Ligand SMILES: [Zn+2]
């Protein structure tokens with residue numbers, strides 16, 4: 001997230017050898033990313049796009065030598081020194097720089113879950129909120145009944161047996177989890193583990209950061225918004241849009257309830 005953070009990268013081809021070349025990469029800023037995307041959208045310049053990503057993302061190297069062992073100095077923004085990197089390693093580096101900038105699906109899912117939970121818990125009264133700290137589950141010895149560790153077995157209601165399968169191998173009926181927590185009446189909108197135990201620390205932190213930044217109207221790192229990392233901006237979009245869609249769903253439900261009452 002820090003635009004000045006140096007990511008170390010060693011090629012998969014050199015992982016096993018002693019003293020491999022270490023490349024230093026940085027996340028693209030919003031400005032860098034925009035320029036690269038513009039080239040990409042053009043369509044005819046994929047090679048140029050890759051080169052641009054590499055030139056903006058690569059900030060140095062160690063142990064990069066000619067075959068005679070003499071050191072190749074790093075020259076920022078010099079195509080010649082970049083062209084000395086083997087082509088396949090260049091591709092790895094480009095992929096890595098893009099990876100650093102973008103948010104993987106797993107994190108998006110985690111963030112949406114955190115938003116959902118915080119929306120839910122903010123509507124609970126204080127007593128209920130307090131009963132949903134996972135430390136509480138454990139201190140009240142409820143971690144088993146709430147399945148905080150996710151290791152509780154399901155039950156087959158027909159055979160009256162506990163098992164880890166979703167479908168009972170004996171009677172082929174669906175088994176039922178012991179714990180169910182519903183977010184809403186919508187089908188499938190439930191979890192079978194203590195909802196708090198499912199919150200990922202990293203997602204909670206990131207959601208808090210985005211909300212903090214938005215409320216305080218200051219950016220996480222010095223510099224203009226174009227100098228922030230693309231990662232932060234993608235993150236912000238994910239957090240704010242999942243909060244928005246949650247709000248929209250709630251409004252829709254309220255409208256529906258209103259409709260019911262009137263009709
Ligand atoms: Zn718990």
Ligand SMILES: [Zn+2]
Pocket residue numbers: 156157158159160168169170171172173
């Ligand atoms: Zn069964």
